[in-house]
Amino acid sequence: RKEVEQDPGPFNVPEGATVAFNCTYSNSASQSFFWYRQDCRKEPKLLMSVYSSGNEDGRFTAQLNRASQYISLLIRDSKLSDSATYLCVVNMGYGNKLVFGAGTILRVKS
Protein backbone atom coordinates (compact mmCIF):
# COMPACT_ATOMS: atom_id res chain seq x y z
CA ARG A 1 0.00 0.00 0.00
CA LYS A 2 1.35 3.46 -0.88
CA GLU A 3 2.02 5.82 2.02
CA VAL A 4 -0.12 8.57 0.43
CA GLU A 5 -2.76 7.77 -2.16
CA GLN A 6 -4.70 10.11 -4.41
CA ASP A 7 -7.09 9.68 -7.31
CA PRO A 8 -4.93 10.67 -10.31
CA GLY A 9 -7.87 12.08 -12.27
CA PRO A 10 -7.95 13.97 -14.50
CA PHE A 11 -10.91 15.90 -13.22
CA ASN A 12 -12.38 17.89 -16.11
CA VAL A 13 -14.78 20.55 -14.81
CA PRO A 14 -16.43 23.69 -16.21
CA GLU A 15 -15.63 27.12 -14.84
CA GLY A 16 -17.64 27.86 -11.72
CA ALA A 17 -17.91 24.23 -10.67
CA THR A 18 -17.11 22.88 -7.23
CA VAL A 19 -14.61 20.04 -7.17
CA ALA A 20 -13.30 17.88 -4.32
CA PHE A 21 -10.10 15.87 -4.07
CA ASN A 22 -9.48 13.13 -1.57
CA CYS A 23 -6.33 11.64 -0.18
CA THR A 24 -5.59 8.79 2.25
CA TYR A 25 -2.41 8.17 4.21
CA SER A 26 -1.11 5.01 5.81
CA ASN A 27 0.77 6.14 8.93
CA SER A 28 -1.48 7.00 11.83
CA ALA A 29 1.47 8.76 13.55
CA SER A 30 1.62 11.38 10.80
CA GLN A 31 1.87 14.84 12.24
CA SER A 32 1.24 17.47 9.62
CA PHE A 33 -0.56 17.68 6.33
CA PHE A 34 -0.47 19.95 3.31
CA TRP A 35 -1.86 20.56 -0.14
CA TYR A 36 0.53 21.78 -2.82
CA ARG A 37 -0.27 22.72 -6.41
CA GLN A 38 2.11 22.09 -9.26
CA ASP A 39 1.86 23.62 -12.70
CA CYS A 40 3.30 21.78 -15.69
CA ARG A 41 7.12 21.63 -15.50
CA LYS A 42 7.19 23.97 -12.49
CA GLU A 43 7.96 23.44 -8.81
CA PRO A 44 5.26 22.56 -6.25
CA LYS A 45 3.82 25.59 -4.48
CA LEU A 46 2.30 25.40 -1.01
CA LEU A 47 -1.46 25.90 -1.27
CA MET A 48 -2.36 25.39 2.37
CA SER A 49 -1.54 23.49 5.52
CA VAL A 50 -4.34 21.27 6.80
CA TYR A 51 -5.37 21.54 10.44
CA SER A 52 -7.42 19.14 12.53
CA SER A 53 -10.24 21.66 12.82
CA GLY A 54 -10.34 22.17 9.07
CA ASN A 55 -9.36 25.43 7.44
CA GLU A 56 -10.48 27.67 4.64
CA ASP A 57 -8.60 30.11 2.42
CA GLY A 58 -10.91 31.92 0.05
CA ARG A 59 -12.37 29.39 -2.38
CA PHE A 60 -10.30 26.54 -0.93
CA THR A 61 -11.31 24.41 2.06
CA ALA A 62 -9.20 21.61 3.53
CA GLN A 63 -10.40 18.95 5.95
CA LEU A 64 -8.54 16.33 7.97
CA ASN A 65 -10.05 13.18 9.42
CA ARG A 66 -7.41 11.53 11.61
CA ALA A 67 -9.63 8.57 12.54
CA SER A 68 -10.07 7.62 8.88
CA GLN A 69 -6.59 8.88 7.86
CA TYR A 70 -8.18 10.98 5.17
CA ILE A 71 -7.57 14.51 3.84
CA SER A 72 -9.72 16.46 1.44
CA LEU A 73 -9.51 19.65 -0.60
CA LEU A 74 -12.61 21.45 -1.86
CA ILE A 75 -12.37 24.12 -4.54
CA ARG A 76 -15.42 26.28 -5.06
CA ASP A 77 -16.18 28.47 -8.10
CA SER A 78 -13.35 26.94 -10.16
CA LYS A 79 -11.31 29.28 -12.34
CA LEU A 80 -9.34 28.48 -15.48
CA SER A 81 -6.21 29.37 -13.49
CA ASP A 82 -6.95 26.54 -11.03
CA SER A 83 -5.91 24.02 -13.69
CA ALA A 84 -2.89 22.23 -12.23
CA THR A 85 -1.84 19.08 -10.44
CA TYR A 86 -2.78 19.03 -6.74
CA LEU A 87 -0.42 17.15 -4.46
CA CYS A 88 -1.44 15.75 -1.10
CA VAL A 89 1.53 15.82 1.28
CA VAL A 90 2.01 14.22 4.68
CA ASN A 91 4.81 14.62 7.21
CA MET A 92 5.20 11.08 8.47
CA GLY A 93 6.81 12.27 11.68
CA TYR A 94 10.16 10.53 11.31
CA GLY A 95 13.20 12.25 9.86
CA ASN A 96 11.00 15.19 8.90
CA LYS A 97 10.18 13.32 5.74
CA LEU A 98 7.44 14.78 3.58
CA VAL A 99 5.67 12.11 1.56
CA PHE A 100 3.89 13.23 -1.58
CA GLY A 101 1.01 11.59 -3.32
CA ALA A 102 1.32 11.21 -7.08
CA GLY A 103 -1.06 14.13 -7.58
CA THR A 104 -4.54 14.75 -8.96
CA ILE A 105 -4.85 16.57 -12.26
CA LEU A 106 -7.51 19.28 -12.50
CA ARG A 107 -8.54 20.80 -15.81
CA VAL A 108 -10.99 23.68 -15.68
CA LYS A 109 -12.58 24.48 -19.03
CA SER A 110 -14.56 27.51 -20.21
Place this chain on the structure above:
Amino acid sequence: ETGVTQSPTHLIKTRGQQVTLRCSSQSGHNTVSWYQQALGQGPQFIFQYYREEENGRGNFPPRFSGLQFPNYSSELNVNALELDDSALYLCASSFQGAGPDEQYFGPGTRLTVT
Protein backbone atom coordinates in the same frame (compact mmCIF):
# COMPACT_ATOMS: atom_id res chain seq x y z
CA GLU B 1 8.33 33.77 -5.44
CA THR B 2 9.71 31.69 -2.58
CA GLY B 3 13.25 33.09 -2.58
CA VAL B 4 14.68 29.58 -2.98
CA THR B 5 17.10 29.37 -5.89
CA GLN B 6 18.70 26.39 -7.59
CA SER B 7 21.44 25.98 -10.13
CA PRO B 8 21.86 24.94 -12.80
CA THR B 9 18.40 24.98 -14.40
CA HIS B 10 19.14 22.14 -16.80
CA LEU B 11 21.96 19.65 -17.04
CA ILE B 12 22.86 16.80 -19.38
CA LYS B 13 25.30 14.14 -18.19
CA THR B 14 26.35 10.71 -19.37
CA ARG B 15 26.03 7.48 -17.44
CA GLY B 16 28.79 7.00 -14.88
CA GLN B 17 29.54 10.69 -14.45
CA GLN B 18 29.11 12.70 -11.27
CA VAL B 19 26.94 15.79 -10.77
CA THR B 20 26.60 18.54 -8.15
CA LEU B 21 23.39 20.54 -7.80
CA ARG B 22 23.12 23.67 -5.69
CA CYS B 23 20.39 25.30 -3.64
CA SER B 24 20.13 28.58 -1.73
CA SER B 25 17.47 28.61 0.94
CA GLN B 26 14.98 31.33 1.72
CA SER B 27 16.18 34.03 4.10
CA GLY B 28 15.47 33.02 7.71
CA HIS B 29 15.21 29.31 6.93
CA ASN B 30 17.65 26.82 8.49
CA THR B 31 16.65 23.55 6.84
CA VAL B 32 16.99 22.25 3.30
CA SER B 33 15.34 19.12 1.92
CA TRP B 34 16.05 17.51 -1.44
CA TYR B 35 13.54 15.64 -3.60
CA GLN B 36 13.63 13.73 -6.87
CA GLN B 37 10.60 13.96 -9.14
CA ALA B 38 10.28 11.57 -12.06
CA LEU B 39 7.81 12.35 -14.82
CA GLY B 40 4.24 11.74 -13.76
CA GLN B 41 5.15 11.09 -10.12
CA GLY B 42 5.11 13.10 -6.93
CA PRO B 43 8.44 14.25 -5.48
CA GLN B 44 10.37 11.55 -3.57
CA PHE B 45 12.29 12.57 -0.45
CA ILE B 46 16.06 12.11 -0.77
CA PHE B 47 17.34 13.70 2.48
CA GLN B 48 17.18 16.75 4.69
CA TYR B 49 19.91 18.93 6.20
CA TYR B 50 19.56 20.91 9.39
CA ARG B 51 22.44 22.79 11.00
CA GLU B 52 24.87 21.27 8.50
CA GLU B 53 23.97 17.68 9.45
CA GLU B 54 21.84 15.11 7.66
CA ASN B 55 18.50 15.00 9.47
CA GLY B 56 16.57 12.22 7.78
CA ARG B 57 17.05 10.21 4.60
CA GLY B 58 14.71 8.54 2.13
CA ASN B 59 15.22 5.32 0.25
CA PHE B 60 18.12 6.44 -1.93
CA PRO B 61 21.54 4.73 -2.28
CA PRO B 62 24.74 6.19 -0.77
CA ARG B 63 25.84 7.55 -4.13
CA PHE B 64 23.35 10.35 -3.36
CA SER B 65 25.08 12.61 -0.85
CA GLY B 66 24.76 16.16 0.32
CA LEU B 67 26.15 19.06 2.25
CA GLN B 68 24.80 22.09 4.02
CA PHE B 69 26.92 25.17 4.53
CA PRO B 70 26.95 27.67 7.43
CA ASN B 71 24.79 30.08 5.37
CA TYR B 72 22.23 27.21 5.06
CA SER B 73 22.76 26.74 1.33
CA SER B 74 23.12 23.15 0.23
CA GLU B 75 24.52 20.82 -2.40
CA LEU B 76 23.28 17.48 -3.71
CA ASN B 77 25.94 15.21 -5.20
CA VAL B 78 25.18 12.14 -7.25
CA ASN B 79 27.98 9.76 -8.21
CA ALA B 80 28.02 7.04 -10.86
CA LEU B 81 24.96 8.43 -12.65
CA GLU B 82 22.43 5.96 -14.00
CA LEU B 83 19.80 6.48 -16.69
CA ASP B 84 17.06 6.28 -14.03
CA ASP B 85 18.54 9.32 -12.28
CA SER B 86 17.02 11.47 -15.02
CA ALA B 87 14.47 13.59 -13.19
CA LEU B 88 13.62 17.01 -11.80
CA TYR B 89 15.61 17.62 -8.60
CA LEU B 90 13.91 19.97 -6.19
CA CYS B 91 15.18 21.55 -3.05
CA ALA B 92 12.88 22.97 -0.42
CA SER B 93 13.72 25.25 2.47
CA SER B 94 11.94 25.53 5.79
CA PHE B 95 12.39 26.74 9.33
CA GLN B 96 12.53 24.05 11.97
CA GLY B 97 10.71 25.26 15.00
CA ALA B 98 7.20 25.32 16.36
CA GLY B 99 4.37 24.76 13.93
CA PRO B 100 3.95 22.65 10.80
CA ASP B 101 7.00 22.02 8.66
CA GLU B 102 5.95 24.15 5.69
CA GLN B 103 8.49 23.72 2.94
CA TYR B 104 9.02 26.11 0.03
CA PHE B 105 10.45 24.81 -3.20
CA GLY B 106 12.98 26.19 -5.63
CA PRO B 107 12.39 25.97 -9.39
CA GLY B 108 14.35 22.71 -9.67
CA THR B 109 17.18 21.34 -11.76
CA ARG B 110 16.20 19.12 -14.66
CA LEU B 111 18.85 16.41 -15.02
CA THR B 112 19.05 14.23 -18.12
CA VAL B 113 21.37 11.22 -18.07
CA THR B 114 22.20 9.71 -21.47
